[in-house]
Amino acid sequence: MLRSVCRTRWSGAFFQVSRAVSIGRCLHQQNEFTSLEEKPQFPGASAEFVDKLDFIQPNVISGIPIYRVMDRQGQIINPEEDPQLPKEKVVKFYKTMTLLNTMDRILYESQRQGRISFYMTNYGEEGTHVGSAAALNDADLVFGQYREAGVLMYRGYPLDSFMAQCYGNASDPGKGRQMPVHYGCKDLNFITISSPLATQIPQAVGSAYAIKRENTDRIVICYFGEGAASEGDAHAGFNFAATLECPIIFFCRNNGYAISTPTSEQYRGDGIAARGPGYGIMSIRVDGNDVFAVYNAVKEARRRAVAENQPFLIEAMTYRIGHHSTSDDSSAYRSVDEVNYWDKQDHPIGRIRFHMLNQGWWDEEQEKTWRKKSRKMVMESFEQAERKLKPKPELMFSDVYATMPSHIQKQQESLFRHLKIYGEHYPLDLYEK
Ligand SMILES: Cc1ncc(C[n+]2csc(CCOP(=O)(O)OP(=O)(O)O)c2C)c(N)n1
Ligand SMILES: [Mg+2]
Secondary structure (H helix, E strand, O other): OHHHHHHHHHHOOOEOOHHHHHHHHHHHHHOOOOOOOOOOOOOOOOOOOOOOOOOOOHHHOOOOOOEOOEOOOOOEOOHHHOOOOOHHHHHHHHHHHHHHHHHHHHHHHHHHOOOOOOOOOOOOOHHHHHHHHHOOOOOOEEEOOOOOHHHHHHOOOOHHHHHHHHHOOOOOOOOOOOOOOOOOEOOOOEEOOOOOOOOHHHHHHHHHHHHHHHOOOOOEEEEEEOOHHHOHHHHHHHHHHHHOOOOEEEEEEEOOEEOOEEHHHHOOOOOOOOHHHHHOOEEEEEEOOOHHHHHHHHHHHHHHHHHHOOOEEEEEEOOOOOOOOOOOOHHHOOOHHHHHHHHHHOOHHHHHHHHHHHHOOOOHHHHHHHHHHHHHHHHHHHHHHHHOOEOOHHHHHOOOOOOOOHHHHHHHHHHHHHHHHHHHHOOHHHEOO
């Protein structure tokens, strides 16, 4: 009963826009066409004439509120919004968020020690990953950007597979041909990450359109950063999703920065959520460090996306605590105090831990045991990945073309010739034969 009340309350929280637009269009089409009537007949707008010159203020949609369920001490603010998740589920949230954090620390250090080539941490954004992943169905298709490892982890992607991809060893499904953090898993419906920003957005919309045509109970979720939202592909994706009425959730992680570009230089409007109404998309802004707020927003958006075949835009406000990647030093463009604030005072892991402690679901002893156990799990997996051989060198030429074209064939032969003569200068014993 309470759940259905929550849902009804919830549906009101999204900015209602797209219905008004499509109803307006229908009315316009139904009107009998007459050039004598003093009403606008333009096919591209449903509006009235005015006789006073007035520009629309760019801040007409300004200060979109940030939905949250818990305060910073992990207390539920409004009991009607409590998702009332069972203890086991909340503990799973916490364990995933902390395991991700531990994996990040180990892999970040590995890169610093020269064991892997590159890494990107998820520090501070764990709540956006886990809250959203938990609200989806397993069959829902995920398109990520690159900083969403927690979504894959929540779905059950094993530590060994994360490590295999980052080490590019023989167990990596991508056979070592991608940079670290470019995960993908067909079985878990997680599309492989690609580096060029925002390319996943129109691809995700295309998939959502295909899913709509299949008429199954599935949706697509597409993650991207507030920086990627400046790409042309974002516009194309939003507009196609709205006009083709696709069951998709656009999930923007607004973490304050796109490498060194702060949001103050990224856009002039009220963030990403404010763009939704312009496209006719239902939109909401949530506190991304509140895992329950993220969960509620995605759950409701998912329910409505399936029921009504329409897109939703969720802007999750959060903060990128780590450097952009191992190729970045963020001390060049932001203060230590700023980072410390988010790390120490407004962290998604801290907030859910407070909540669990308040509920009597967690204590210091459990914390110590879990931290020790999770670190051991990560270390074992990391050591195993490091010991594994690299994939056969010739695999770098396969899997792109069904039949290998002659120029690739030539390159492959040239590599073999080279290795035959100079092989002793390469660590070939580290590669599978
Ligand atoms: C088309 C394109 N342009 C530039 C880059 C380089 N680049 C990689 S990540 C990044 C910043 C993206 O920021 P945001 O979308 O906010 O995601 P975040 O890293 O903050 O999670 C840039 C500019 C790229 N990968 N692709
Ligand atoms: Mg960003």
